[in-house]
Amino acid sequence: MPADLSPIDKAKFAAARRAVDLIEDGMRVGMGTGSTAAWMVRCLGERVRQEGLRLQGVPTSTRTADLARQVGIDVVSLDEAKWLDITIDGADEFDRELNLIKGGGGALLQEKIVATASDQMVVITDASKEVNHLGAFPLPVEVIPFGWQTSRALIEELLESMDVLGRQTTLRLNGSQPYVTDEGNYIVDLHLNRIGNARQIALVLNQIPGVVENGLFIDICDMVIIGGSDGKVEIRDINDGSIANEKVDFAEDDNIFHDME
Incomplete structure (x- = not known):
């Protein structure tokens, strides 16, 4: 090697x-x-x-x-x-x-x-x-470009009732522009620090309009x-x-x- x-x-x-x-x-x-x-x-x-x-x-x-x-x-x-x-x-x-x-x-x-x-x-x-608990790495959530800011606001509202330590969200960028996935979507990264109930968050995130999928593999x-x-x-x-x-x-x-x- x-x-x-x-x-x-x-x-x-x-x-x-x-x-x-x-x-x-x-x-x-x-x-x-x-x-x-x-x-x-x-x-x-x-x-x-x-x-x-x-x-x-x-x-x-x-x-x-x-x-x-x-x-x-x-x-x-x-x-x-x-x-x-x-x-x-x-x-x-x-x-x-x-x-x-x-x-x-x-x-x-x-x-x-x-x-x-x-x-x-x-x-x-x-x-x-x-890790002992998931969440130190930002959790990616893929959203469609149409109304992505609304989807992000709904995600932030949802996080208020979730067992997490952090609730900051950021749009992933490629330079100064939004990062675009192979499917033409955006990614919102959730800076949760620690996820108390990963199974619950994985399920409820995907119920938000505009969310395509999240990065929790349960x-x-x-x-x-x-x-x-x-x-x-x-x-x-x-x-x-x-x-x-x-x-x-x-x-x-x-x-x-x-x-x-």
Whole structure:
């Protein structure tokens, strides 16, 4: 592994490398969005090239689709795949029940659709993303552009009755303009600091007119793989309650790093 990678990138790579070992020939695979998921796509592409692994990849954003094609993965739509064997994605936060906050990369809508259309969702991450209570990372809420300020006001009104520590909301920007998702929507980030009842907020936010989806992934994740900068990984399976510790071996001449040069 190149020495100039940061400890966080080394941890992300370790988790990604271990996660792609779960992929078997002929699988239909959901591919997440973000820096950690990008490591997974590169590792998966390496298996496709080296082993002739056959699979169909369903991306959760145009960024992921572009990268997947670059590394040789057969990209199809969710409608073409219909149902997925597994989805591998990152997360902005996760708790001990493997509930998540996602959407820091702006792809929460497609990510949630793809994850729930899968037999198994696996999250790859590093230890810094684990929290006792969700909410330190701003909760993304995707809203349609029409009347977005009204939707935001309704969200702020709702938060007055919710068990949260903070209630500030901000429109996500791309420079001086609103950030626009692949679906042409805006994102309002909720700075809640601590969420007392994530399940409740996930349900009620989606009842607000103009809200398309929120970044709380409740009872969706089946397994989390936590990577370390030394190649060690911890694998937690919420379904059987198991925790396993393993070591991922990687060398500086791994093809994945040559592809990045």
